[in-house]
Amino acid sequence: MNAIAQPGVGLTVRGLRKSFGDREVLHGLDFEVRAGERFVIMGPSGSGKTVLLKHLIGLEKPDAGEILIGDEPVGASGVMDRYRMAMVFQSGALLNSLTVGENVGLYLTEHRLKPAREIEQIVADKLALVGLEGLQDKMPGELSGGMRKRAAVARALVIEPQLIFYDEPTSELDPLIAVTIGEEILRLNQRTRVTSVVVTHDRQLGFGIAHRMALIFDGEIVALGTPDDIQASDHPEVRRFLSANFHFDKEKVSP
Amino acid sequence: MFQNIGEILTLFGRSLRALPCTWRQRRKVLEQLFEIGNASLLMACVLSLFIGGVLALQTGPVLAERGLANFIGQVVGLSLCRELAPVMMAVLIAGRIGSAMAAEIGSMTVYQEVDALVTMNINPVHYLVLPRMLAIAIALPVLVLFAILIGWLGGALVSFYNYQVAISFDAYFTSLREGVDVLDLVNGLAKSAVFAVVIGVVSCHQGLQTIGGPRGIGRSVTKAVVNSIVMILILDYFLTRVLMQLD
Numbered sequence: 001m002n003a004i005a006q007p008g009v010g011l012t013v014r015g016l017r018k019s020f021g022d023r024e025v026l027h028g029l030d031f032e033v034r035a036g037e038r039f040v041i042m043g044p045s046g047s048g049k050t051v052l053l054k055h056l057i058g059l060e061k062p063d064a065g066e067i068l069i070g071d072e073p074v075g076a077s078g079v080m081d082r083y084r085m086a087m088v089f090q091s092g093a094l095l096n097s098l099t100v101g102e103n104v105g106l107y108l109t110e111h112r113l114k115p116a117r118e119i120e121q122i123v124a125d126k127l128a129l130v131g132l133e134g135l136q137d138k139m140p141g142e143l144s145g146g147m148r149k150r151a152a153v154a155r156a157l158v159i160e161p162q163l164i165f166y167d168e169p170t171s172e173l174d175p176l177i178a179v180t181i182g183e184e185i186l187r188l189n190q191r192t193r194v195t196s197v198v199v200t201h202d203r204q205l206g207f208g209i210a211h212r213m214a215l216i217f218d219g220e221i222v223a224l225g226t227p228d229d230i231q232a233s234d235h236p237e238v239r240r241f242l243s244a245n246f247h248f249d250k251e252k253v254s255p
Numbered sequence: 256m257f258q259n260i261g262e263i264l265t266l267f268g269r270s271l272r273a274l275p276c277t278w279r280q281r282r283k284v285l286e287q288l289f290e291i292g293n294a295s296l297l298m299a300c301v302l303s304l305f306i307g308g309v310l311a312l313q314t315g316p317v318l319a320e321r322g323l324a325n326f327i328g329q330v331v332g333l334s335l336c337r338e339l340a341p342v343m344m345a346v347l348i349a350g351r352i353g354s355a356m357a358a359e360i361g362s363m364t365v366y367q368e369v370d371a372l373v374t375m376n377i378n379p380v381h382y383l384v385l386p387r388m389l390a391i392a393i394a395l396p397v398l399v400l401f402a403i404l405i406g407w408l409g410g411a412l413v414s415f416y417n418y419q420v421a422i423s424f425d426a427y428f429t430s431l432r433e434g435v436d437v438l439d440l441v442n443g444l445a446k447s448a449v450f451a452v453v454i455g456v457v458s459c460h461q462g463l464q465t466i467g468g469p470r471g472i473g474r475s476v477t478k479a480v481v482n483s484i485v486m487i488l489i490l491d492y493f494l495t496r497v498l499m500q501l502d
Contacts, residue, residue, distance in 0.1 A: 059370050080376040093371040095363070107375045110382070112279075159375065 008036040008195030009083050009162045011056065015065035018051060025051050026219045028065065036193040038185070040210035042200060044241060048219040049199045050090070053167055056197060057087050069163065083163060086156035090168040092148035094140040094155070100127070101136030104154045126154040130184060145172045153184060164188070166198045170205050178205065185209055203242065207231075215241065259482075262464070266384065267456045273378070273385045280386045287390030291352050295398055298351065299344055303402035306339055307331055307409030315413065315420035324420055328427040329434025331410035336439045337446075340402040342491055345450035348395055349483035353458035356387050357479035360462025361472040369463065379463065388455035395451035396444045403443065407431060442498050449494060450487050457483045 011033040018026040025048045033039040043049050054060040056067060058074045067074045069083050094103045105123040108114050114122065120136075127133055130150040140148055149169065156164055166185065170178035182205050189196050200206050206213055207227045215223040215230060215238050223233045230238065277284070310331050318324050360383055363369050369379050411427045414420045461479035465471050 054370075057374050059373060085374060085376075087371070087374040089367050089371060091367055093367040095368050095371070096366075097359075106377070110375070110377045155375075165374075 007162065007193040009070050010035040011163065011195065011197065012068040013056070013065070014068075016052070016055060016062050016067065017064040018055065018060065018062055024219065026055070026062075029216075029219075029221055031214055031221060031224060033195060033197055034211075035195055036189070037211045038189050038196045038198065038209050040198045040200060040206040040213040041216060042203070042206045042213055042241075043216035044201060047216045049201075049216055050167060052216065053087075053165055053197070053199045057085060057165055084159055084161045085163045085165070086159040086161035087165040088149070088152050088156050088167065088169055090171060092140070092145075092152040094148055094151055096140050098140075099136060100132070100138050100140060100143065100151050103140065104136075104151060104158055106155065107159050122158060123154075126157045127151070129157065130154045131180065146174065146177045149173060150177070150181070153181060157188060160192065161194055163195045164197070166196065166200070168200055168202075169198065170200065170202045178202070182208055217241075259460075263456055263460050266380070266460050266463075267452070269380045270384050270388050270456065273381045276381050276385065277389060280381065280389075283382075283386035284389050287386050288394055290355075291348070291390055291394040292397070294355075295348060295351055295394070296401065299347060299398045299402050300405045302343065302347060303335070303340060303406040304409040306343055306402075307335060307406030307411075308413040310334055310339070310406075311410040311413035311420065312417060315417060319420050324414075324422050325426055325430050326434070327410070327414050327420060327422065328430030328432075331414075332407060332431035332435040333439060335403050335406040335410070336435055336443045338443075338491075338495075340399050340406055341443045341447040341450060342487065344395060344399045344402050345447060345454065345487045346484055348391070348398070348451070349454045349458075349480050349487065352391060353454045353483045354476045354480050356391075356455070356458040357462045357465075357476045358472055360459055361465035361475040364463055364465045365468060365471060384455075384459040384463075387459055388452065391455040392448055392451045395454075396447045399444060399447040400440075403440065438502065442502075445498070446491065446494050449490065453486050453490060454483045457486060 013029055013031050016026055016029040017024065029052065041049050041052065051060065055062055056074070058080070061075065069079055069085075072079050072082070094100070095106070098106065101120070101123050102109070104126055105119045108119045108122065123136060124133070127135060130153050132147060132150055132154065135143070135147070140151070143151065149172070153169070169181050169185065173181065185196060185198065186209055188194055198206070198209065210227050212224070212226055213230055214221045215233075217237045222235050223230050223238045231242070233239070311327060314330050315324065315327050318327055318330065360369070363383070369383070372379050372382055411424055414422050414427050415424055458479040461475045461482070465475040
C-alpha cells in the first residue's frame with residue numbers, strides 16, 4: 001500500500017445490470033469516468049443512483065456487466081490494495097464506538113501507514129480543513145448531521161484517494177455548509193487530481209462541480225455529457241428534472 | 256438453514272485464517288475481554304452458587320435416605336464440572352454477550368459502518384469478528400472455571416446447612432476430591448471453549464447479516480441467541496460422546 005498521493009484513476013462501466021427479486025433496478029448501464037475527472041451522477045430519488053454507487057465501489061456484485069478500475073475488475077483480488085479509494089456515505093457512516101479523531105485516522109491506524117503522533121497531526125489538519133478543528137475527542141453521537149458528514153469527508157481526505165465517491169454529499173446540510181462541501185470537492189480534485197464520482201439530486205451542486213454528468217432515471221442513463229450538453233438535452237425526463245421548481249400557488253393549495 | 260450453516264462455517268474459516276493478525280488486534284481483544292468479563296463475572300458467580308446449591312438440594316436428601324450422603328460431593332462436583340457449568344455458562348453468555356455482539360455488529364451493518372470499513376480496505380472479519388471470537392474463547396472457559404469453583408461452594412453450603420443432608424464441609428470436599436480429577440475439569444473447559452466459538456461465530460454472523468432498521472437488529476439479536484443455544488445443546492451431546500470415548 002502506497003502512502004504517497006497518486007493522481008486519479010479512470011473507471012469504466014459496461015453493461016451493468018442488477019435486479020432485486022423480480023425488479024431490475026439497473027438496466028445495462030455503460031459509461032466511462034476519466035482519470036482526474038469530476039463526474040456527477042444525478043437523478044431523482046429511487047432512480048438507482050445509490051445502487052450504482054455501491055457497485056462502483058464493490059459493495060454490490062452485478063448480475064451482468066463489468067466495472068473496471070483502471071484496467072482491473074473492481075472485485076479482483078488486490079484492487080483495493082493497488083488503488084486508493086474512498087467513499088463519503090450519505091449518513092456519514094462514522095463508527096459510533098470511536099471518537100471523531102479515531103474515525104478520521106482509522107485508515108492510517110489500521111493500515112499502519114504513519115506513526116501515531118503523525119496521524120494525530122494529519123487528523124487535526126483534515127478536521128480543520130472541514131471546519132471541525134478541536135473536535136477530535138467528541139463522539140459521533142455528539143455531532144450534528146452536517147458535522148458528521150464533514151467528519152466523513154475528513155476521513156476520506158486522510159486516505160489521499162485516487163478515486164473518491166460521494167453519496168448525496170449535501171443532503172441534510174444547510175446551504176452554507178453545502179457550499180463548503182462543494183468547494184472542498186473541487187479543491188480536493190484540483191489539488192490531487194483525484195477522480196471524483198458524485199451522486200446527488202442537488203442540481204446546484206451537480207452543475208457547479210461537474211466536468212461531465214450522467215442523468216439516470218429508472219435505472220437507465222438518459223443523458224450523458226458536459227453540464228452544457230445536459231442543459232441542452234430535450235429528453236422529457238431531463239427537462240422535467242431540470243425545470244422542477246417549487247412555486248407557491250395559493251389557488252392550487254387553497255381548500 | 257443449510258445456507259446459514261454454510262455461511263457460519265465460512266465465517267469461522269475466515270476467522271481462523273485471520274488468526275495471524277491477532278497481535279495487530281490485541282487492543283480490541285483486551286477491550287472485548289474486559290467487556291465480557293466485567294459484564295458476566297458477578298452474574299456467573301451468583302448463578303453457579305445457586306446451581307450448585309440446588310443440585311445438592313435435589314440429590315442430597317435422596318442420597319442421604321439411602322445412606323450415601325457422603326457421595327454428594329462427587330455428584331455435585333462431577334455434574335458441575337462436566338455438564339452444568341459449561342452448558343449453563345454458555346447459555347448465560349449467549350444471552351448476555353452473544354446478543355450484545357449481534358446488536359452491535361447488526362447496527363454497524365444497518366448504519367453502513369461495515370460498508371465504510373470495506374471501502375477503507377479494512378477487513379470486517381479482522382476488525383470486528385476476530386477480536387470478539389478470541390475474547391469470548393478466552394473468557395468463557397475462565398468464567399466456567401469460576402462457576403465450577405463457586406458451584407462447588409454452593410453445593411457445600413447446602414449440604415452442610417440442609418438438615419436432610421447435614422454433612423460436614425470436610426466430608427463434602429473429601430468426596431469431591433475422590434470423585435473429580437483434573438481430566439474432568441479439562442473436559443468441561445474444553446467443552447466451554449467450543450461453545451464460546453459457537454456463540455462468537457453465530458452472533459457475529461447474525462450481526463453481519465442484519466438488514467432493515469431497528470426491527471432487523473432486534474430480529475438478529477433473537478436469532479443469534481436462539482441459534483447459539485440450540486447449537487450449544489446439540490453440540491453438547493456429541494461432544495460428551497466424544498469426550499467419553501477419549502476418557
